[in-house]
Amino acid sequence: MRKEKITARRERGRSPDYRIVKIRTEGKVGVAKTVFIGVLILLQLALVITLYVGFIAAFRWYMLPAFILSLICCLHVLSSDKNGQEKAIWLLFLTVFYYFGFIAYIIASDKFFFGRAQKRYEKIYSRSAHLIPAYMPPEGVSPQVERDMKYLYEAGGFVPYRARSEYFPSGAKFFDDVIKELKKAEKFIFIEFFIISDGVLFNRVADILCRKAREGVEVRIIRDGFGSHGTLSGKNIRRLKEAGVKINCFNPLPLHFSFALNLRDHRKIVVIDGKTAYTGGCNLADEYINEKRMHGYWKDAGIRTEGAATDGFTLTFLRQWEFVTKKQENYSPYLGLSGEIEDGDAVVPYADGKDYSAAVAKGVYSNIMAGAGEKLYIMTPYFVPDEDTANLLARKALSGTDVRIVLPAVPDKPYVYSVSVDNAERLIPSGVKVYKMKHAFVHSKVVASEFCAAVGSVNIDLRSYYNQFENGVYTDDKKVMKAVFSDFANTFDVCEQITEQNSARKKFSHRLVTSLLRLFAPLM
Amino acid sequence: MRDYERYDYLYAAIKKRSSVRLKDCYGAFGWEVLSRAEDDRYDDVLNVAFRRPHAIEHKDELQLMQVYMESALNDLGKTERYAHKKTFFAVLGACLFTMGLIAAGICLLLFFNGTPSLICSVVAFSLAVSAAVTLGILSHKLYKREDEVAKEKAKRAIDEIGDICKRAAALTENDDA
Missing domain, CATH: 3.30.870.10 (Endonuclease Chain A)
Structure with a gap:
């Protein structure tokens, strides 16, 4: 028994951590949460880009009505009571992603959700x-x-x-x-x-x-x-x-x-x-x-x-x-x-x-x-x-x-x-x-x-x-x-x-x- | 069974070589050792449980100072662990460079005939020897300089830890810490 204990102890290595003291409750919750949110955002971004590219390839005729609808949404943004920063971000989004921007704008509106x-x-x-x-x-x-x-x-x-x-x-x-x-x-x-x-x-x-x-x-x-x-x-x-x-x-x-x-x-x-x-x-x-x-x-x-x-x-x-x-x-x-x-x-x-x-x-x-x-x-x-x-x-x-x-x-x-x-x-x-x-x-x-x-x-x-x-x-x-x-x-x-x-x-x-x-x- | 009404508990994994110093340090903050056990994975680590009264005076100040102390302690650990990092990479670089020259010299001797290759190989060997000597001397100097810097940093960290513990002890009236 004692021999087993000694052998087990010998198998343990030196800690690779340079820290002299580590509080046992120290968690990496923040890191895990950040990584989780980051992955989630990237996945959503990947999905949005895939859809965007797919839509452009499949429905070229759709671009004109989508552009007009996004433009109307831009006018709505400008006349809304949103704060300046939010307005700027929405305008950028609607202009760059005009293909589906107006859909996102509608479902993100307070009235919708x-x-x-x-x-x-x-x-x-x-x-x-x-x-x-x-x-x-x-x-x-x-x-x-x-x-x-x-x-x-x-x-x-x-x-x-x-x-x-x-x-x-x-x-x-x-x-x-x-x-x-x-x-x-x-x-x-x-x-x-x-x-x-x-x-x-x-x-x-x-x-x-x-x-x-x-x-x-x-x-x-x-x-x-x-x-x-x-x-x-x-x-x-x-x-x-x-x-x-x-x-x-x-x-x-x-x-x-x-x-x-x-x-x-x-x-x-x-x-x-x-x-x-x-x-x-x-x-x-x-x-x-x-x-x-x-x-x-x-x-x-x-x-x-x-x-x-x-x-x-x-x-x-x-x-x-x-x-x-x-x-x-x-x-x-x-x-x-x-x-x-x-x-x-x-x-x-x-x-x-x-x-x-x-x-x-x-x-x-x-x-x-x-x-x-x-x-x-x-x-x-x-x-x-x-x-x-x-x-x-x-x-x-x-x-x-x-x-x-x-x-x-x-x-x-x-x-x-x-x-x-x-x-x-x-x-x-x-x-x-x-x-x-x-x-x-x-x-x-x-x-x-x-x-x-x-x-x-x-x-x-x-x-x-x-x-x-x-x-x-x-x-x-x-x-x-x-x-x-x-x-x-x-x-x-x-x-x-x-x-x-x-x-x-x-x-x-x-x-x-x-x-x-x-x-x-x-x-x- | 922990009594959370009367006491606060702290669980820390600490390096064995610093366990005595840490017992004193944490003592200054009003913590008393409740139990200590060998770590399951690492033989240089101890798992220590501390306890102190929940209603201790100046708790906020003590908690903040404790974070400072732990940060200084871990800075000390980092300094000790990576004291000669530059020297390590310098020696590694020097070894690779010297070995490259020696390999070049051997290749010239083995695969090429004639006087020019012989001269080149001699030059390569000479360069390897002189590079080894020069880089060895430089690495030694770098080692000494890094050692001095590390010692200075360690001394500062130890002084800082001592200062924090003194201030904590003054708050907890635990003068023997």
């Missing part, structure tokens, strides 16, 4: 519209904040509340607080996340949820069909269901290709008893609390609100629940369970998505940016703004506002990162200060000026602005503002500033790849 869903959302929203309180201009807020709050009400019916809030500068702190509050739940728990993944954090939360469900607390969970695809095992879903937890999936992955694939529920919401609510950048997965090491240190942020403001989150959750389950919902038992906190500061929970006609999240960020006087600090994992936002940031910096953008130094998606860094570097000559957090992936989504801050799930990219279902909190809470700026100060200390000098001149191949990647900016 979102029309029925839009009608259902409209019904849901009109049924629950009476639950939104009338707009009361908050007292004691600055004119900038008052204007922003008015915008939120007019754009999406989001009203300001007096609430007590707390900002969490990390996923670990955020989830420790969530777990502490979950243990106190007595009536209901609503959870909505883009990613829910098996792991240590899930087990800790699931233990509490199962226990609470057995005690009679109503527990409902919405997870996104793409974000949580393959991350949450059937075993764990069964475990939750057996305990009485209701769990549903938003827009599950279809077997066929559909433009609706791009519609994702990126919201992060936890509502407990209608008294406490959370949102932020964190999903329910181990990497968000640094339990799992994926891209160096994982920097995230979140916020808790207490008081009547919780109703804003509850309403957003229940509307989505009604959409997912297709069952009419009675909202009344879950609203108005907590009164206004008289000494609290103004807070507006807001949401965004295809269910709103205005790009609310973009509006919130743009208003904060436009209203900033002295300083404007931004933390975002991806920086793929539209032209308006980029120009606004440049103008603010040129007019003397201290504009700072914090990006990760470790990318999770190299193709998006390449475009993000390139976009940020283009703003440096205007005076925008760009930072990269060393050895870290910054996943926080925070925009703050000296007047207010927005914390939530909204990235500064076109997906968040125009396609995804997002949510966040807009506030001028002094305690939150102090914590946000303290978080920024601590983050700047561990960042490297990118300057015109140290942003190395990019190779031609890099610039070419980045230019090509820009064509896919609306998907990033």
Whole structure:
């Protein structure tokens, strides 16, 4: 036996890995996902090219009507309310691939793949519209904040509340607080996340949820069909269901290709008893609390609100629940369970998505940016703004506002990162200060000026602005503002500033790849 | 059975030669060794499980610093592994060049007759010897220079690791680390 052991040990070789330490949870999920998406895109591209060539060869007469139809689509694009970047990409696509471009344009239109869903959302929203309180201009807020709050009400019916809030500068702190509050739940728990993944954090939360469900607390969970695809095992879903937890999936992955694939529920919401609510950048997965090491240190942020403001989150959750389950919902038992906190500061929970006609999240960020006087600090994992936002940031910096953008130094998606860094570097000559957090992936989504801050799930990219279902909190809470700026100060200390000098001149191949990647900016 | 309510756990595959240093390093971050086992595939690797209280103070700072430390440690590993990379390729190139000259000399001797081929083969052999000597001396110098650079890099990495561990120890009040 001992001899066998010695022989077996002799057969083991030396590790080819130069690393002295390797954390066992280090996964290559990002790489696998990137490769998967890349292969998928290449396959689709190959299919499109094959069809294109085949069509030209087989139906030469088809070229003229196809060209005319694509031209009509080009005119439609020009007269549409799409953003400049999207218009340019569509025009390029329709001109180059005029043979089938008009077909792609029609099936990619909101009316084609979102029309029925839009009608259902409209019904849901009109049924629950009476639950939104009338707009009361908050007292004691600055004119900038008052204007922003008015915008939120007019754009999406989001009203300001007096609430007590707390900002969490990390996923670990955020989830420790969530777990502490979950243990106190007595009536209901609503959870909505883009990613829910098996792991240590899930087990800790699931233990509490199962226990609470057995005690009679109503527990409902919405997870996104793409974000949580393959991350949450059937075993764990069964475990939750057996305990009485209701769990549903938003827009599950279809077997066929559909433009609706791009519609994702990126919201992060936890509502407990209608008294406490959370949102932020964190999903329910181990990497968000640094339990799992994926891209160096994982920097995230979140916020808790207490008081009547919780109703804003509850309403957003229940509307989505009604959409997912297709069952009419009675909202009344879950609203108005907590009164206004008289000494609290103004807070507006807001949401965004295809269910709103205005790009609310973009509006919130743009208003904060436009209203900033002295300083404007931004933390975002991806920086793929539209032209308006980029120009606004440049103008603010040129007019003397201290504009700072914090990006990760470790990318999770190299193709998006390449475009993000390139976009940020283009703003440096205007005076925008760009930072990269060393050895870290910054996943926080925070925009703050000296007047207010927005914390939530909204990235500064076109997906968040125009396609995804997002949510966040807009506030001028002094305690939150102090914590946000303290978080920024601590983050700047561990960042490297990118300057015109140290942003190395990019190779031609890099610039070419980045230019090509820009064509896919609306998907990033 | 892990107690995730009270403790955080960390599982790491570490190089045996650094295991003592790493125990101290991770100790500075509040981690205590829970178990250690030989790796199934590699005999120079140990699988170590660490544990520390979940509610440890300054957790975010410690987690960030730990990533810095691990990065510095792995930079050190890379420096040690590839310390003489340039020398290796230089020696390989020199060997191929010398062997090419010797082969050319032998071919001239074997397949061609006459004085010119004899002279050429002698020149080829002489060139091979002088190339071997010159490239040997250059490679040795390159080796020494690379060695110095690697030592300097390693020293910097070790200093950085020590500095990070000291800062972590100050946060965890674990001064003996």
